[in-house]
Amino acid sequence: MSIRLSVVDRNGGEHEVETAPEGSLMETLRELDYGVSAICGGMCSCATCHVYIAPEWLAKLPDRQSDEGDLLAELQFRQDNSRLSCQIQLKQEHDGLRLTLAPEE
């Protein structure tokens, strides 16, 4: 069964995105024409799939692994609710997830 995400693009536009609860969040976001560039393809090497997770959803996601935290720490647009979308595996329980695409560095 598909899930719905609420995605705010870099111009503030809100989109409802329907996707299968499989693969990484990045893989869904890179399909969008306003989506993330994800240059390294999910290797946690480039930080070009940076998103802000709505605060109420933060605790429901798996913790950051060290590489992800390391990359995020040095981003100009980092916030407390920053995540790299390639490191979040989408599951059924993420139905309703709200996020905002971070500006490109």
Add this chain to the structure above:
Amino acid sequence: MSDTHTEDHIYIVGAGHAGGELAFALRQQGYAGPLTIVGDESHLPYQRPPLSKAYLKGECEATSLYLRQLAAYEKANISLLLSRRVERIDRANKKLVFDDGREVTYSKLALATGGRARRMTINDATRAEGTSNFRYLRNIDDVMAIRSRFEAGQRLVVIGGGYVGLEVAASAIARGVNVTVLEALPRVLARVTAPQMSQFYEKVHRDAGVDLRTNIEVTHLEFNATGDAVTAVHCTGGVVIPADYVVVGIGLLPNTEVAQAAGLDVDNGIVVNEYAVTSDPDIVAAGDCTNHPSVFCGRRIRLESVPNAVEQARVAAASLAGKPKAYESVPWFWSDQYDLKLQMTGLSQGYDQFVLRGSMESKSFAAFYLKQGRLIAVDAVNRAQEFMVAKRMVAACKSFDPAALADESVPLKTLAGPVQPAAPQA
């Protein structure tokens, strides 16, 4: 057959990372007219880096390599002409001629032709290419053929100790394959990195069980009686290495022949300016196939890199859309082997000082390349955070104190200066 429409129609020649990115970037830049990507493979534009890593190990399927799935092209109204090769560009009449004889008229053209695997030059190469167990590695079909033979106990000979060869070796070891790597130069990764880094990677591969040999050249190949399989690789010094499979990774040649035949300037790549425009104002080019000016390096360069393909594709799209912006990115690369995440920024060529931060024994370190005091490149192994800092430091084109770079008691970011925090959002 020829179509005669005279309206705008932008064609992108090449369906690799640059070609795919260019198409979507054109739509983002506001181009709404007809847009077609032409590619000689049967696949949608896909990521090549996993070919020698996760895809080779069988950890993912072809469709997961695609930059975007078909629905995204349909939604963006981007047409795909796949399994089709462009034979000729007729610039006088603004026509593309395909391998099936069909012609189309373009208003503007983007060349994202990438490169192809460099072939071996030994006499036996052509014969070997016709066998079932000798393969260059460049595309999905190559990997499909190779990975079907990745079984424990198989004897794999990898010719070439560059990134592709070493990544293939690491992937093969993970599958229990017996691996020999042959490098003609005195050390692996000789063209791209310092001797210290070469030594580090040689030790890592040998510790993992790879029979890694340097300073050794292939002289000829041995075939079975029916001639349909390579059975051994013969090398200088009379060395003979039995093989069940041979993979060759000895570099890439840019695909520039069609551009050259069309009279565009070509010099180790299709020559473009900082706006990714070729010597014909109606034709742009992006990715591995281009020779472009680098503000950062102060000279013309050709890069084989995904970040370059993506970023230059966007510059090319902006030029086509009439909103030119100059390309001024700092090169960066990555390579994953075993449990090592190597990230590189800048180009180390011409360095005169090598500074190590951390220890190679711990498999967590950063290597700094300086030229007359100025930091020109950094290789980081399992140090993602320092790599992000290093990108800023290299981009700054500044000098750094070598002793300070090596001093682990001082956080690198202290040397680099703080990230400029952005205004909070959302």
